[in-house]
Amino acid sequence: MKRILALAIILAFSIGGFSQEHKQFISLFNGKDLTGWTMPGEVPGFEVIDGIMVAEPSNGSDIFTKEEFANYIFRFEYLLSEVGNSGVLIRCNHENPWETGVEVQLLAPWTPYRDDLHCTGSLYGHVAVTNRPDETTGIWHQMEIRCDRNLITVSVDGQVTTKANIDTVGSMKNKHITGAIGFQSNHSKKGESARFRNISIRNLDLEPEYVKAGFFEEDARYRKPAHAAALKIGAPMIEPLAQLLSAKSPVAQSGAKQVLFDLVAESTAPDSSGAKKDAVAKSLEKSLRNCSEASASQFLEWLLKMTKSEN
Structure with missing residues:
Protein backbone atom coordinates (compact mmCIF):
# COMPACT_ATOMS: atom_id res chain seq x y z
CA MET A 1 0.00 0.00 0.00
CA LYS A 2 2.84 2.41 0.91
CA ARG A 3 4.55 1.62 -2.39
CA ILE A 4 1.39 2.35 -4.35
CA LEU A 5 0.94 5.63 -2.46
CA ALA A 6 4.54 6.64 -3.17
CA LEU A 7 4.12 5.89 -6.87
CA ALA A 8 0.91 7.90 -6.91
CA ILE A 9 2.69 10.90 -5.35
CA ILE A 10 5.56 10.68 -7.85
CA LEU A 11 3.09 10.45 -10.72
CA ALA A 12 1.15 13.44 -9.43
CA PHE A 13 4.30 15.55 -9.26
CA SER A 14 5.35 14.39 -12.74
CA ILE A 15 1.97 15.22 -14.24
CA GLY A 16 1.93 18.54 -12.40
CA GLY A 17 5.36 19.45 -13.73
CA PHE A 18 4.40 18.48 -17.27
CA SER A 19 1.15 20.43 -17.01
CA GLN A 20 2.98 23.53 -15.75
CA ASP A 205 11.59 36.34 -22.02
CA LEU A 206 8.18 36.35 -20.33
CA GLU A 207 9.57 34.47 -17.31
CA PRO A 208 10.98 36.83 -14.61
CA GLU A 209 13.64 34.47 -13.22
CA TYR A 210 15.01 33.74 -16.69
CA VAL A 211 15.06 37.43 -17.54
CA LYS A 212 16.75 38.24 -14.22
CA ALA A 213 19.65 35.92 -15.07
CA GLY A 214 20.25 37.89 -18.27
CA PHE A 215 21.31 40.95 -16.24
CA PHE A 216 24.52 39.08 -15.30
CA GLU A 217 25.61 38.52 -18.90
CA GLU A 218 28.98 40.08 -19.64
CA ASP A 219 28.13 40.59 -23.31
CA ALA A 220 25.85 43.61 -23.77
CA ARG A 221 24.16 41.86 -26.71
CA TYR A 222 22.55 39.42 -24.27
CA ARG A 223 21.82 42.01 -21.58
CA LYS A 224 19.89 44.22 -23.98
CA PRO A 225 17.06 41.69 -24.61
CA ALA A 226 16.89 41.04 -20.85
CA HIS A 227 16.39 44.74 -20.14
CA ALA A 228 13.73 45.01 -22.87
CA ALA A 229 11.97 41.90 -21.57
CA ALA A 230 11.95 43.22 -17.99
CA LEU A 231 10.28 46.43 -19.13
CA LYS A 232 7.68 44.42 -21.03
CA ILE A 233 6.92 42.21 -18.02
CA GLY A 234 6.40 45.29 -15.85
CA ALA A 235 5.45 45.16 -12.15
CA PRO A 236 6.06 41.38 -11.70
CA MET A 237 9.69 42.08 -12.58
CA ILE A 238 10.27 44.58 -9.74
CA GLU A 239 10.97 42.07 -6.96
CA PRO A 240 13.55 40.09 -8.97
CA LEU A 241 15.23 43.35 -10.00
CA ALA A 242 15.23 44.64 -6.43
CA GLN A 243 17.17 41.53 -5.42
CA LEU A 244 19.85 42.49 -7.94
CA LEU A 245 20.50 45.77 -6.13
CA SER A 246 22.52 43.74 -3.63
CA ALA A 247 24.23 41.59 -6.24
CA LYS A 248 28.03 41.45 -6.36
CA SER A 249 27.94 42.09 -10.09
CA PRO A 250 28.22 45.84 -10.90
CA VAL A 251 26.78 45.12 -14.34
CA ALA A 252 23.68 43.45 -12.88
CA GLN A 253 23.27 46.20 -10.28
CA SER A 254 23.53 48.98 -12.83
CA GLY A 255 21.09 47.33 -15.22
CA ALA A 256 18.57 46.64 -12.46
CA LYS A 257 18.68 50.26 -11.27
CA GLN A 258 18.08 51.59 -14.76
CA VAL A 259 15.17 49.26 -15.50
CA LEU A 260 13.57 49.86 -12.10
CA PHE A 261 13.74 53.60 -12.72
CA ASP A 262 12.27 53.14 -16.22
CA LEU A 263 9.41 51.01 -14.86
CA VAL A 264 8.53 53.68 -12.29
CA ALA A 265 8.81 56.43 -14.92
CA GLU A 266 6.44 54.53 -17.21
CA SER A 267 3.93 53.90 -14.43
CA THR A 268 3.88 57.57 -13.37
CA ALA A 269 3.63 59.03 -16.88
CA PRO A 270 0.52 61.16 -17.53
CA ASP A 271 -0.95 58.58 -19.91
CA SER A 272 -0.33 55.60 -17.58
CA SER A 273 -3.26 53.88 -15.91
CA GLY A 274 -3.85 54.05 -12.16
CA ALA A 275 -3.82 50.25 -12.00
CA LYS A 276 -0.33 50.11 -13.49
CA LYS A 277 0.94 52.70 -11.04
CA ASP A 278 -0.63 50.87 -8.08
CA ALA A 279 0.88 47.55 -9.17
CA VAL A 280 4.35 49.07 -9.37
CA ALA A 281 3.95 50.77 -5.97
CA LYS A 282 2.81 47.55 -4.29
CA SER A 283 5.74 45.62 -5.76
CA LEU A 284 8.16 48.29 -4.55
CA GLU A 285 6.65 48.21 -1.05
CA LYS A 286 7.00 44.43 -0.87
CA SER A 287 10.57 44.59 -2.16
CA LEU A 288 11.42 47.24 0.41
CA ARG A 289 10.10 45.10 3.27
CA ASN A 290 12.32 42.23 2.13
CA CYS A 291 15.41 44.37 1.61
CA SER A 292 18.11 44.42 4.27
CA GLU A 293 20.88 46.27 2.42
CA ALA A 294 21.00 50.02 3.21
CA SER A 295 21.84 51.50 -0.18
CA ALA A 296 19.34 49.25 -1.93
CA SER A 297 16.64 50.26 0.56
CA GLN A 298 17.36 53.94 -0.03
CA PHE A 299 17.02 53.51 -3.78
CA LEU A 300 13.73 51.61 -3.42
CA GLU A 301 12.38 54.26 -1.03
CA TRP A 302 13.24 56.98 -3.54
CA LEU A 303 11.42 55.10 -6.32
CA LEU A 304 8.42 54.51 -4.06
CA LYS A 305 8.17 58.25 -3.32
CA MET A 306 8.00 58.87 -7.06
CA THR A 307 4.90 56.67 -7.30
CA LYS A 308 3.25 58.57 -4.43
CA SER A 309 3.81 62.01 -5.91
CA GLU A 310 1.16 63.69 -8.05
CA ASN A 311 1.71 63.71 -11.79
Whole structure:
Protein backbone atom coordinates (compact mmCIF):
# COMPACT_ATOMS: atom_id res chain seq x y z
CA MET A 1 0.00 0.00 0.00
CA LYS A 2 2.84 2.41 0.91
CA ARG A 3 4.55 1.62 -2.39
CA ILE A 4 1.39 2.35 -4.35
CA LEU A 5 0.94 5.63 -2.46
CA ALA A 6 4.54 6.64 -3.17
CA LEU A 7 4.12 5.89 -6.87
CA ALA A 8 0.91 7.90 -6.91
CA ILE A 9 2.69 10.90 -5.35
CA ILE A 10 5.56 10.68 -7.85
CA LEU A 11 3.09 10.45 -10.72
CA ALA A 12 1.15 13.44 -9.43
CA PHE A 13 4.30 15.55 -9.26
CA SER A 14 5.35 14.39 -12.74
CA ILE A 15 1.97 15.22 -14.24
CA GLY A 16 1.93 18.54 -12.40
CA GLY A 17 5.36 19.45 -13.73
CA PHE A 18 4.40 18.48 -17.27
CA SER A 19 1.15 20.43 -17.01
CA GLN A 20 2.98 23.53 -15.75
CA GLU A 21 5.48 23.38 -18.62
CA HIS A 22 2.69 22.74 -21.12
CA LYS A 23 0.83 25.85 -19.93
CA GLN A 24 3.92 27.95 -20.67
CA PHE A 25 3.69 27.07 -24.37
CA ILE A 26 1.37 29.07 -26.59
CA SER A 27 0.21 28.07 -30.06
CA LEU A 28 1.50 30.05 -33.03
CA PHE A 29 -0.82 28.38 -35.55
CA ASN A 30 -4.59 28.18 -35.15
CA GLY A 31 -5.08 25.44 -37.75
CA LYS A 32 -7.57 27.59 -39.68
CA ASP A 33 -5.60 30.34 -41.36
CA LEU A 34 -2.23 32.10 -41.26
CA THR A 35 -3.13 34.72 -38.66
CA GLY A 36 0.04 35.94 -36.93
CA TRP A 37 2.24 35.06 -39.91
CA THR A 38 3.42 37.01 -42.93
CA MET A 39 4.61 36.01 -46.42
CA PRO A 40 6.61 38.93 -47.84
CA GLY A 41 7.12 37.42 -51.31
CA GLU A 42 4.89 37.96 -54.33
CA VAL A 43 3.96 34.27 -54.70
CA PRO A 44 2.45 32.62 -51.59
CA GLY A 45 4.46 29.60 -50.54
CA PHE A 46 2.13 28.31 -47.83
CA GLU A 47 -1.52 27.46 -47.38
CA VAL A 48 -3.66 25.76 -44.75
CA ILE A 49 -5.10 22.37 -45.70
CA ASP A 50 -7.13 20.28 -43.24
CA GLY A 51 -5.62 22.07 -40.24
CA ILE A 52 -2.04 21.72 -41.48
CA MET A 53 0.35 24.42 -42.71
CA VAL A 54 1.54 23.20 -46.10
CA ALA A 55 4.47 24.39 -48.21
CA GLU A 56 3.76 22.96 -51.65
CA PRO A 57 4.11 25.59 -54.39
CA SER A 58 7.71 25.37 -55.57
CA ASN A 59 9.87 28.35 -54.53
CA GLY A 60 6.98 30.45 -53.23
CA SER A 61 7.35 32.95 -50.41
CA ASP A 62 8.78 31.85 -47.09
CA ILE A 63 6.57 32.51 -44.06
CA PHE A 64 7.49 34.34 -40.84
CA THR A 65 5.98 35.18 -37.47
CA LYS A 66 4.90 38.80 -37.21
CA GLU A 67 6.22 38.84 -33.66
CA GLU A 68 9.94 38.74 -32.89
CA PHE A 69 11.54 36.57 -30.22
CA ALA A 70 14.98 36.39 -28.60
CA ASN A 71 15.03 33.48 -26.13
CA TYR A 72 12.55 30.66 -26.47
CA ILE A 73 11.74 27.00 -26.96
CA PHE A 74 10.06 26.45 -30.33
CA ARG A 75 8.25 23.17 -30.99
CA PHE A 76 6.47 21.84 -34.03
CA GLU A 77 5.79 18.66 -35.97
CA TYR A 78 6.84 18.28 -39.59
CA LEU A 79 6.37 15.81 -42.43
CA LEU A 80 8.51 15.85 -45.56
CA SER A 81 7.59 14.27 -48.86
CA GLU A 82 10.02 11.94 -50.63
CA VAL A 83 12.36 14.74 -51.72
CA GLY A 84 11.08 17.48 -49.41
CA ASN A 85 13.36 20.42 -48.73
CA SER A 86 12.51 23.12 -46.19
CA GLY A 87 13.95 24.67 -43.05
CA VAL A 88 13.34 26.82 -39.98
CA LEU A 89 14.71 30.35 -39.91
CA ILE A 90 15.45 31.66 -36.43
CA ARG A 91 16.21 35.12 -35.03
CA CYS A 92 15.96 36.69 -38.45
CA ASN A 93 14.72 39.79 -40.22
CA HIS A 94 12.25 38.47 -42.79
CA GLU A 95 13.44 41.01 -45.35
CA ASN A 96 16.92 39.47 -45.29
CA PRO A 97 16.58 36.19 -43.37
CA TRP A 98 19.76 34.35 -44.35
CA GLU A 99 22.02 37.33 -43.72
CA THR A 100 20.48 38.16 -40.35
CA GLY A 101 19.39 34.73 -39.08
CA VAL A 102 20.23 31.05 -39.26
CA GLU A 103 18.44 28.13 -40.92
CA VAL A 104 17.81 24.88 -39.07
CA GLN A 105 17.67 22.42 -41.93
CA LEU A 106 14.75 20.13 -42.82
CA LEU A 107 15.77 17.85 -45.65
CA ALA A 108 14.71 14.48 -47.00
CA PRO A 109 17.61 12.00 -47.41
CA TRP A 110 17.68 12.11 -51.21
CA THR A 111 20.72 14.16 -52.17
CA PRO A 112 24.41 13.14 -52.09
CA TYR A 113 25.22 16.57 -50.63
CA ARG A 114 23.35 15.94 -47.36
CA ASP A 115 26.45 15.80 -45.12
CA ASP A 116 26.24 16.47 -41.38
CA LEU A 117 26.60 20.21 -41.97
CA HIS A 118 23.55 20.34 -44.26
CA CYS A 119 21.20 17.58 -43.06
CA THR A 120 18.06 17.80 -40.95
CA GLY A 121 18.80 19.35 -37.56
CA SER A 122 22.00 21.14 -38.60
CA LEU A 123 22.46 24.88 -38.40
CA TYR A 124 22.77 24.93 -42.16
CA GLY A 125 26.34 25.67 -43.21
CA HIS A 126 27.32 26.79 -39.70
CA VAL A 127 27.17 23.88 -37.23
CA ALA A 128 26.95 20.18 -38.08
CA VAL A 129 24.80 17.67 -36.25
CA THR A 130 26.57 15.44 -33.76
CA ASN A 131 23.70 12.95 -33.58
CA ARG A 132 22.03 12.25 -36.93
CA PRO A 133 18.23 12.23 -36.56
CA ASP A 134 15.71 9.87 -38.13
CA GLU A 135 15.08 11.30 -41.60
CA THR A 136 12.29 8.96 -42.68
CA THR A 137 9.94 10.75 -45.05
CA GLY A 138 6.17 10.48 -45.15
CA ILE A 139 5.79 10.36 -41.36
CA TRP A 140 5.46 13.04 -38.69
CA HIS A 141 8.51 14.05 -36.65
CA GLN A 142 8.81 16.56 -33.82
CA MET A 143 11.52 19.22 -33.71
CA GLU A 144 12.42 21.45 -30.77
CA ILE A 145 14.69 24.47 -31.12
CA ARG A 146 15.90 26.15 -27.94
CA CYS A 147 17.47 29.60 -28.23
CA ASP A 148 19.02 30.44 -24.87
CA ARG A 149 21.09 33.60 -25.31
CA ASN A 150 24.36 32.34 -26.86
CA LEU A 151 23.31 28.67 -26.84
CA ILE A 152 21.20 26.99 -29.53
CA THR A 153 20.05 23.40 -29.10
CA VAL A 154 18.13 21.40 -31.71
CA SER A 155 16.30 18.16 -30.92
CA VAL A 156 14.40 15.79 -33.21
CA ASP A 157 11.93 13.28 -31.80
CA GLY A 158 13.21 13.93 -28.29
CA GLN A 159 16.90 13.39 -29.08
CA VAL A 160 19.43 16.24 -29.19
CA THR A 161 21.01 16.49 -32.64
CA THR A 162 22.90 19.77 -32.44
CA LYS A 163 24.35 22.06 -29.76
CA ALA A 164 26.01 25.33 -30.59
CA ASN A 165 27.61 28.16 -28.65
CA ILE A 166 27.23 30.91 -31.22
CA ASP A 167 30.05 32.92 -29.62
CA THR A 168 32.47 30.23 -30.78
CA VAL A 169 31.17 29.96 -34.37
CA GLY A 170 32.92 32.53 -36.54
CA SER A 171 30.31 32.48 -39.32
CA MET A 172 27.58 33.37 -36.80
CA LYS A 173 29.43 36.30 -35.25
CA ASN A 174 27.18 39.00 -36.72
CA LYS A 175 23.89 37.13 -36.66
CA HIS A 176 20.92 38.71 -34.92
CA ILE A 177 19.95 37.41 -31.48
CA THR A 178 16.38 38.70 -31.75
CA GLY A 179 14.06 38.27 -34.69
CA ALA A 180 11.22 36.47 -36.39
CA ILE A 181 10.83 32.70 -36.74
CA GLY A 182 10.13 31.42 -40.22
CA PHE A 183 9.56 28.33 -42.30
CA GLN A 184 11.24 27.98 -45.67
CA SER A 185 8.91 27.28 -48.58
CA ASN A 186 9.20 24.17 -50.73
CA HIS A 187 12.68 24.32 -52.25
CA SER A 188 12.29 21.02 -54.03
CA LYS A 189 10.65 20.21 -57.35
CA LYS A 190 6.99 20.78 -58.08
CA GLY A 191 4.69 18.31 -56.36
CA GLU A 192 6.90 17.86 -53.31
CA SER A 193 5.97 19.41 -49.96
CA ALA A 194 6.74 20.12 -46.33
CA ARG A 195 3.89 20.03 -43.80
CA PHE A 196 3.73 21.57 -40.32
CA ARG A 197 1.36 21.26 -37.36
CA ASN A 198 1.23 21.72 -33.56
CA ILE A 199 3.41 24.83 -33.78
CA SER A 200 4.02 26.37 -30.37
CA ILE A 201 6.50 28.47 -28.41
CA ARG A 202 7.57 29.02 -24.84
CA ASN A 203 8.82 32.58 -24.68
CA LEU A 204 11.52 32.55 -22.02
CA ASP A 205 11.59 36.34 -22.02
CA LEU A 206 8.18 36.35 -20.33
CA GLU A 207 9.57 34.47 -17.31
CA PRO A 208 10.98 36.83 -14.61
CA GLU A 209 13.64 34.47 -13.22
CA TYR A 210 15.01 33.74 -16.69
CA VAL A 211 15.06 37.43 -17.54
CA LYS A 212 16.75 38.24 -14.22
CA ALA A 213 19.65 35.92 -15.07
CA GLY A 214 20.25 37.89 -18.27
CA PHE A 215 21.31 40.95 -16.24
CA PHE A 216 24.52 39.08 -15.30
CA GLU A 217 25.61 38.52 -18.90
CA GLU A 218 28.98 40.08 -19.64
CA ASP A 219 28.13 40.59 -23.31
CA ALA A 220 25.85 43.61 -23.77
CA ARG A 221 24.16 41.86 -26.71
CA TYR A 222 22.55 39.42 -24.27
CA ARG A 223 21.82 42.01 -21.58
CA LYS A 224 19.89 44.22 -23.98
CA PRO A 225 17.06 41.69 -24.61
CA ALA A 226 16.89 41.04 -20.85
CA HIS A 227 16.39 44.74 -20.14
CA ALA A 228 13.73 45.01 -22.87
CA ALA A 229 11.97 41.90 -21.57
CA ALA A 230 11.95 43.22 -17.99
CA LEU A 231 10.28 46.43 -19.13
CA LYS A 232 7.68 44.42 -21.03
CA ILE A 233 6.92 42.21 -18.02
CA GLY A 234 6.40 45.29 -15.85
CA ALA A 235 5.45 45.16 -12.15
CA PRO A 236 6.06 41.38 -11.70
CA MET A 237 9.69 42.08 -12.58
CA ILE A 238 10.27 44.58 -9.74
CA GLU A 239 10.97 42.07 -6.96
CA PRO A 240 13.55 40.09 -8.97
CA LEU A 241 15.23 43.35 -10.00
CA ALA A 242 15.23 44.64 -6.43
CA GLN A 243 17.17 41.53 -5.42
CA LEU A 244 19.85 42.49 -7.94
CA LEU A 245 20.50 45.77 -6.13
CA SER A 246 22.52 43.74 -3.63
CA ALA A 247 24.23 41.59 -6.24
CA LYS A 248 28.03 41.45 -6.36
CA SER A 249 27.94 42.09 -10.09
CA PRO A 250 28.22 45.84 -10.90
CA VAL A 251 26.78 45.12 -14.34
CA ALA A 252 23.68 43.45 -12.88
CA GLN A 253 23.27 46.20 -10.28
CA SER A 254 23.53 48.98 -12.83
CA GLY A 255 21.09 47.33 -15.22
CA ALA A 256 18.57 46.64 -12.46
CA LYS A 257 18.68 50.26 -11.27
CA GLN A 258 18.08 51.59 -14.76
CA VAL A 259 15.17 49.26 -15.50
CA LEU A 260 13.57 49.86 -12.10
CA PHE A 261 13.74 53.60 -12.72
CA ASP A 262 12.27 53.14 -16.22
CA LEU A 263 9.41 51.01 -14.86
CA VAL A 264 8.53 53.68 -12.29
CA ALA A 265 8.81 56.43 -14.92
CA GLU A 266 6.44 54.53 -17.21
CA SER A 267 3.93 53.90 -14.43
CA THR A 268 3.88 57.57 -13.37
CA ALA A 269 3.63 59.03 -16.88
CA PRO A 270 0.52 61.16 -17.53
CA ASP A 271 -0.95 58.58 -19.91
CA SER A 272 -0.33 55.60 -17.58
CA SER A 273 -3.26 53.88 -15.91
CA GLY A 274 -3.85 54.05 -12.16
CA ALA A 275 -3.82 50.25 -12.00
CA LYS A 276 -0.33 50.11 -13.49
CA LYS A 277 0.94 52.70 -11.04
CA ASP A 278 -0.63 50.87 -8.08
CA ALA A 279 0.88 47.55 -9.17
CA VAL A 280 4.35 49.07 -9.37
CA ALA A 281 3.95 50.77 -5.97
CA LYS A 282 2.81 47.55 -4.29
CA SER A 283 5.74 45.62 -5.76
CA LEU A 284 8.16 48.29 -4.55
CA GLU A 285 6.65 48.21 -1.05
CA LYS A 286 7.00 44.43 -0.87
CA SER A 287 10.57 44.59 -2.16
CA LEU A 288 11.42 47.24 0.41
CA ARG A 289 10.10 45.10 3.27
CA ASN A 290 12.32 42.23 2.13
CA CYS A 291 15.41 44.37 1.61
CA SER A 292 18.11 44.42 4.27
CA GLU A 293 20.88 46.27 2.42
CA ALA A 294 21.00 50.02 3.21
CA SER A 295 21.84 51.50 -0.18
CA ALA A 296 19.34 49.25 -1.93
CA SER A 297 16.64 50.26 0.56
CA GLN A 298 17.36 53.94 -0.03
CA PHE A 299 17.02 53.51 -3.78
CA LEU A 300 13.73 51.61 -3.42
CA GLU A 301 12.38 54.26 -1.03
CA TRP A 302 13.24 56.98 -3.54
CA LEU A 303 11.42 55.10 -6.32
CA LEU A 304 8.42 54.51 -4.06
CA LYS A 305 8.17 58.25 -3.32
CA MET A 306 8.00 58.87 -7.06
CA THR A 307 4.90 56.67 -7.30
CA LYS A 308 3.25 58.57 -4.43
CA SER A 309 3.81 62.01 -5.91
CA GLU A 310 1.16 63.69 -8.05
CA ASN A 311 1.71 63.71 -11.79
